[in-house]
């Protein structure tokens with residue numbers, strides 16, 4: 048039987064697999080990506096693309112391509128609650144960073160903007176870039192099984208065009224094969240939770256809905272109609288795929304009864320129900336049934352097999368975290384694979400992948416599932432859960448307009464219930480506050496002061512080891528750069544300032560003695576980079592002559608507040624520890 052050799056075999060070409068292949072190829076690691084079907088995602092699927100993911104894509108050199116294709120942040124702005132698109136509007140929530148205060152927080156947090164990038168557009172960008180940088184892609188190729196030895200993992204794959212099987216022998220295998228992962232199953236990774244919590248339908252369609260939507264631009268229009276609480280994701284949903292002509296409806300079904308027969312007629316009737324106007328011409332382009340899941344893997348790796356994306360965290364689309372978390376998994380993993388494969392790091396570095404990403408995956412699963420339950424108070428505020436009689440439901444919806452104290456109470460309850468959905472539609476902290484604790488992070492011994500505000504809602508930048516490098520605009524002559532642009536690029540970076548010469552010397556020693564790619568950046572008046580607004584000085588939490596070491600994923604690996612006669616020893620020790628040699 049034919050055997051193909053490579054360094055890394057990536058199974059799956061969704062956001063997790065494509066981003067893994069892209070990062071590996073960007074870092075010069077030979078890799079083969081196999082994917083079961085003959086095409087990439089053919090439906091919009093995941094779409095919300097948050098700032099952290101855009102930062103990752105920026106570092107991987109595809110941010111501009113994504114921005115050019117995506118719906119921009121201002122058009123994502125209002126989350127609308129209504130009885131149907133043509134029916135009564137119940138309220139709106141400024142969402143996805145479009146509340147003026149939260150908008151400011153987004154501006155301050157990152158050089159990158161959030162956007163809406165449907166998965167069928169995202170995957171080609173990632174895959175094209177990966178292939179153009181060296182990834183070998185095999186469509187119609189299904190992973191079947193694998194076995195591991197001390198120095199390799201050998202997968203058996205089927206060429207579905209030819210109908211025969213062959214082997215791929217790799218140093219590592221990345222299982223990015225989605226929510227029904229065979230790799231996770233074969234690797235025996237322990238999981239917590241369950242699949243199939245509720246039933247849901249996706250109906251993708253084309254219709255000109257500009258007259259119902261363009262004046263309140265949004266990615267999501269939630270419909271509180273009779274039947275909307277059966278299964279599903281909390282309510283009926285009309286999601287914008289392309290303003291204002293391509294759409295997707297999400298509608299629940301009773302799992303016990305099984306998915307309905309998804310005829311075109313049925314799909315059209317659901318769409319028209321949510322639009323509230325059956326005279327609108329609608330062209331159905333696809334339908335599918337799926338389940339809400341609540342499951343995460345406790346560990347993401349079994350020796351040479353490492354898993355990423357939905358394979359290890361399975362949850363509903365609430366909060367829009369699916370492809371974001373998947374792409375971020377890939378970014379965490381790829382540099383570690385590179386350094387282990389080229390011999391710079393010990394294999395122990397790969398253990399930190401699971402230690403760092405499994406808590407994030409768990410948080411994602413819990414948050415997304417909790418968000419579904421948090422829609423119920425909107426229904427309760429309208430007294431929609433006490434009856435299933437549609438006539439009574441409409442009367443209850445109307446009761447909030449009464450000039451009575453009961454009417455006032457209902458109005459107030461509804462405003463509060465909608466405002467509370469900020470945890471789903473503006474959870475900036477969930478998106479940006481990921482802090483890692485593992486052997487690839489060297490604590491500096493200072494006590495963790497915790498968060499000043501709700502860590503789910505608010506991003507709190509810090510340079511504490513484990514956190515993402517804070518963003519600040521700095522300049523080099525006429526050029527404006529984010530601090531994040533100075534780090535990343537697949538290498539370590541040491542940030543210091545005036546009087547930090549000892550750290551620059553220490554960095555040179557690290558390069559010499561450990562063979563690590565390590566850039567140095569000095570920020571301050573008269574240094575290569577200047578901090579004209581003083582933003583960096585406010586954010587860096589160290590003195591001018593202190594040091595911050597970022598890992599290739601722009602997370603802080605080590606910091607020291609001041610200059611030190613022991614700088615060389617401290618930095619060497621820190622990098623050795625991060626590389627798994629300490």
Ligand code: FDA
Pocket residue numbers: 058059060061062063064065081082083084090091092093094095166188189190191223224225226228229249335337355356357358363364365367368369370373
């Ligand atoms: P993903 O499932 O995207 O990719 C898995 C890849 O592995 C695919 O390329 C597949 O072909 C391949 N594969 C699987 N088994 C294989 C095997 N044995 N051998 C080789 N290749 C194999 N999210 C959201 O936020 N909003 C939404 O509306 C939706 N809607 C939605 C609809 C449908 C139909 C699906 C399947 C998923 C969604 N999602 C979603 C979820 C979202 O798409 C998901 O979180 C991300 O795609 C996860 O990315 P992954 O790369 O981990 O898996």
